[in-house]
Amino acid sequence: MAYTVTGSGKIAREKLVAYLKTGETGSNPAVPVWSVLGKRVQSSDYAMDWQEESVKDILGNTENSVKKPIISQEFEAPMDAAETAFCKIWELAIRDQDAQKLSEQTVLIVHAYTTDGETNPTYFAETYDGCVIEANTLGGEGGGDLVLSTKITYGGNRVTGGATITSGVPSFTPAS
Amino acid sequence: MSLQSDSPRRLVNDDSPAAVSRAIVNLLNTYQDKPDIVTMEYLTEENGLALSVIQVPYVVEQYICGGYLAAYDCELIYRTIPTTDAKRLEADETLDATVTWLIKNIGSIDLTGVTITKIERQSLASLSARYNNGAEDHIASLHLNYERIG
Numbered sequence: 001m002a003y004t005v006t007g008s009g010k011i012a013r014e015k016l017v018a019y020l021k022t023g024e025t026g027s028n029p030a031v032p033v034w035s036v037l038g039k040r041v042q043s044s045d046y047a048m049d050w051q052e053e054s055v056k057d058i059l060g061n062t063e064n065s066v067k068k069p070i071i072s073q074e075f076e077a078p079m080d081a082a083e084t085a086f087c088k089i090w091e092l093a094i095r096d097q098d099a100q101k102l103s104e105q106t107v108l109i110v111h112a113y114t115t116d117g118e119t120n121p122t123y124f125a126e127t128y129d130g131c132v133i134e135a136n137t138l139g140g141e142g143g144g145d146l147v148l149s150t151k152i153t154y155g156g157n158r159v160t161g162g163a164t165i166t167s168g169v170p171s172f173t174p175a176s
Numbered sequence: 177m178s179l180q181s182d183s184p185r186r187l188v189n190d191d192s193p194a195a196v197s198r199a200i201v202n203l204l205n206t207y208q209d210k211p212d213i214v215t216m217e218y219l220t221e222e223n224g225l226a227l228s229v230i231q232v233p234y235v236v237e238q239y240i241c242g243g244y245l246a247a248y249d250c251e252l253i254y255r256t257i258p259t260t261d262a263k264r265l266e267a268d269e270t271l272d273a274t275v276t277w278l279i280k281n282i283g284s285i286d287l288t289g290v291t292i293t294k295i296e297r298q299s300l301a302s303l304s305a306r307y308n309n310g311a312e313d314h315i316a317s318l319h320l321n322y323e324r325i326g
Contacts, residue, residue, distance in 0.1 A: 014242035038240045039325050 003124035003162075006115040015113035016046060018073060018152075019170055020085040021106035034108050034170050035084035037152075040077040046109070047072050071128075072153040078145035079138075086148055093135035093150075105131045107154060110163045110170055122162025125172050130156020185234040188246050192290050192324055193233045196248055199285045200278070201227050204252075207277050211254055211270045219255045222311050225274075226253045236321065243325040245293070251317040252278075254301070257310045264303070267314045271301035275316045282320075294321040 005011070019034035038044055050066035057063065079086060092098050092105075106129045114124040132153045140147040161174040197216060204214040204227070212225035219226050230249040237245040254271045258264040275297055282295045298317040305313040 012242070013238075013240050017241060036241060039243060040237075040323075041240050042237055044240050 003111075003114045003116050005113055007113065011113040015111070017110045017112060017165075017170075018046075019108040019110070020088065021108070022084050022088045032106070032108075032172075034172075035088070036168070037073075037085050037107075038075055038077065039080065039083055041075050044073055044075050047074075070153065070155075072151060074149070074151045076147060076149040078140075079148050086150075089133055089135055089150055090138075090148065093133065094138060102134070103130070103132045104156070105133050105152075106156075107131045107152060108163070108170060108172055109154075110165060110172075112163075112165060116162060122164055122173070124160070125163035125170070126158055126160045127172060127174075128154040128156050128158055186238070188233040188235060188244070190324070192246065192322065193229065193248065195287055195290060196233075196292065196320070196322055197227060197229060197250075199287055200250070200282075203281060203285055204274065204278060207274060207281075209270075209277070210274045211256070211267070214252075219253060219313075221307075221309060222255070222257055224253075224255045226255075227251075228253055230317065233322075239325070241325070243323065245321055245323050248320040248322060249298070249317070250320070251315050253304070254314045255311055256314070258312060259310075264312070267312070268301040268303075271314050271316050275301070275318065278318075290322055290324050292320055292322045295319070 018037040020037055021032045022035040023033040024030040025033055048069040048071050050069050052064060052066050055063045077086065079090070081087065092102050106127060108125060108127045111124045115121045116124075132155060134151045135148060136151060137149040138146065159174045161172055163170050163172045165171075201214050201216050204210060210225060212223060215224060215226045217226055217228045218224065228251050230251055233246045233248040235244045236247050252271060252275060254267055256267050258267055279295050279297065282292055285292055296319050298319050299315075301314050301316040303312055304315040
């Protein structure tokens with residue numbers, strides 16, 4: 001099914017939401033538990049690096065080429081003990097320094113400004129099961145909050161599909 | 177996005193300001209030593225103790241998931257008819273004590289979806305206005321921050 005950008009006018013920033021897989025529930029099959037990334041983050045971009053290359057031939061013509069993008073996103077926010085995603089990042093990066101697990105995390109990105117136009121519409125969504133999470137800094141100003149700054153590079157298998165969000169909880173269905 | 181001081185302020189346009197005001201009034205009315213029952217922006221011609229919002233709460237920090245941190249500026253107005261300087265000073269002291277109690281107990285406010293993250297006194301109680309009937313308004317101002325997570 002073809003997803004399109006829906007609505008009219010400008011789109012609110014909160015319509016693009018990233019979730020970190022922080023666990024599983026149930027079995028046969030197990031259902032991922034998705035925890036939102038960015039509750040107190042004021043600015044974060046879904047940055048796409050197309051690895052553009054330019055070559056000029058002997059006739060003076062410029063040939064440009066791009067590759068599939070490397071997508072990354074940075075988050076900087078005060079630590080909150082109730083925020084599951086950043087607490088998991090803290091455990092893997094600060095407590096365990098587990099480089100292997102930090103390079104095989106799963107992230108769901110929901111583009112909640114889109115629709116498939118169906119009767120029970122879903123949003124365009126994508127998962128990456130080999131994301132690298134780097135915790136870059138942990139600190140902040142005296143008297144202020146403890147701030148964790150992270151960078152996630154989305155990687156691994158990319159699966160697209162549809163998602164719904166109910167009471168802040170996403171549900172993802174891969175495209176058939 | 178952190179709203180810089182030279183950017184237009186984005187006003188809070190949901191029900192959180194009213195919820196915060198109601199919670200503060202309800203909390204203050206549990207304080208036994210206040211000089212009068214606390215109302216919302218209402219005083220009689222001669223007396224009263226009212227919470228008044230100085231300006232519409234505005235967004236200080238906007239979060240990418242839709243939540244925000246808001247600034248809420250208010251004042252407590254104590255109207256009374258003091259007949260002596262001693263009573264005038266007592267009005268300020270009573271109002272300051274009420275504000276001190278509020279600052280100490282603000283953490284007991286439990287609102288769904290809204291968390292008061294900071295409260296600070298902006299001014300000590302002092303005379304603000306005097307009327308022909310001898311009534312005086314003594315005012316202490318406060319600044320609060322509250323958060324709504326989207």
